[in-house]
Amino acid sequence: xxxxxxxxxxxxxxxxxxxxxxxxxxxxxxxxKAERGEILSFEDEPxxxxxxxxxxxVKVFKTSADGKEQIxxxxxxxxxxNDVAVLSGGVSxxxxxxxGAVTLNAIKKNDxxxxxxxxxxxxxxxxxxxxxxxxxxxxLVEDFSFxxxxxxxxxxxxxxxxxxxxxxxxxxxxEMAAMIxxxxxxxxxxxxxxxxxxxxxxxxxxxxxxxxxxxxxxxxVA
Amino acid sequence: MGDMPxxxxxxxxxxxxxxxxxxxxxxxxxxxxxxxxxxxxCRWCTLCELVCPYGAITxxxxxxxxxxxxxx
Numbered sequence: 001x002x003x004x005x006x007x008x009x010x011x012x013x014x015x016x017x018x019x020x021x022x023x024x025x026x027x028x029x030x031x032x033k034a035e036r037g038e039i040l041s042f043e044d045e046p047x048x049x050x051x052x053x054x055x056x057x058v059k060v061f062k063t064s065a066d067g068k069e070q071i072x073x074x075x076x077x078x079x080x081x082n083d084v085a086v087l088s089g090g091v092s093x094x095x096x097x098x099x100g101a102v103t104l105n106a107i108k109k110n111d112x113x114x115x116x117x118x119x120x121x122x123x124x125x126x127x128x129x130x131x132x133x134x135x136x137x138x139x140l141v142e143d144f145s146f147x148x149x150x151x152x153x154x155x156x157x158x159x160x161x162x163x164x165x166x167x168x169x170x171x172x173x174x175e176m177a178a179m180i181x182x183x184x185x186x187x188x189x190x191x192x193x194x195x196x197x198x199x200x201x202x203x204x205x206x207x208x209x210x211x212x213x214x215x216x217x218x219x220x221v222a
Numbered sequence: 223m224g225d226m227p228x229x230x231x232x233x234x235x236x237x238x239x240x241x242x243x244x245x246x247x248x249x250x251x252x253x254x255x256x257x258x259x260x261x262x263x264c265r266w267c268t269l270c271e272l273v274c275p276y277g278a279i280t281x282x283x284x285x286x287x288x289x290x291x292x293x294x
Contacts (some may be wrong), residue, residue: 019243036245055242056239056243057239057240057242057243057273073272074272075274076239076275077237077239084243090268097267099242099273100241100243100245101242102242120257126230157285160285161286161287163287164286164287164289168280169282170283170284170285171283172271172280172281172282172283173268173271173279173281173283173287174271174277175282176283183270183276188268202227202287204264204265205225205266205267205281205282205283205284206283206284206285206286207283207284207285207286208286208287208288209286209288210287210288211288212287214240
């Protein structure tokens with residue numbers, strides 16, 4: 001499928017460009033398809049291509065030395081990834097993986113530089129995109145006191161389960177996050193950590209508290 | 223029948239993003255909205271909830287205490 005003009009007009013990088021400018025930019029853009037699980041960029045490797053998601057979703061993440069994955073963001077249709085690495089000329093600070101079948105539009109680093117010189121509006125748009133990216137990262141850093149979050153999740157589980165008698169509404173991870181003032185992703189990591197400690201067991205859509213005493217210790221309550 | 227992700231038909235725009243990330247084929251587009259088509263296949267990974275731009279699909283958890291385990 002050819003690179004679609006209407007799609008290019010809709011993405012923030014090319015906002016405000018005229019039809020002729022879009023046509024001029026389009027010759028540098030190429031399409032790429034990927035299947036679920038395909039790694040589109042690798043952490044610590046040079047990034048030569050900037051991607052825009054046309055269809056599907058891409059996960060941007062970092063992996064720690066002990067194999068823990070931290071999702072930074074989910075890139076949905078109309079959004080871009082690899083921006084910082086391509087524009088800085090350095091290596092990718094994160095990895096990107098297709099979450100299902102995805103269709104991407106892409107532009108090589110050298111071609112992006114030509115577009116930026118030929119179309120100053122694109123450079124202004126890039127500044128806006130990167131500014132929003134910085135705001136999102138600052139918000140994520142605010143949530144990154146990981147140990148504190150695990151303790152708060154443990155306390156929340158104990159309080160919500162109560163004495164185990166009576167029915168309570170089920171909670172989504174987003175609702176749990178809102179209850180303790182953190183990001184949904186941190187709740188997911190905390191639940192995995194608590195399960196690894198043996199204080200809870202995850203069975204499909206049930207969180208089963210298996211060690212109340214241990215969970216109280218994690219929560220820092222008597 | 224097992225529990226299935228909860229789909230809010232008013233919020234669902236039929237974009238299909240959740241279907242594209244579902245690794246077990248549990249979701250499908252039927253008449254322009256998402257439906258859980260293969261409930262038994264769903265492993266409750268919650269990726270569908272994570273990717274939905276509209277908050278239209280949720281995967282709530284039941285929180286319970288296992289009987290006779292741990293000490294009160």
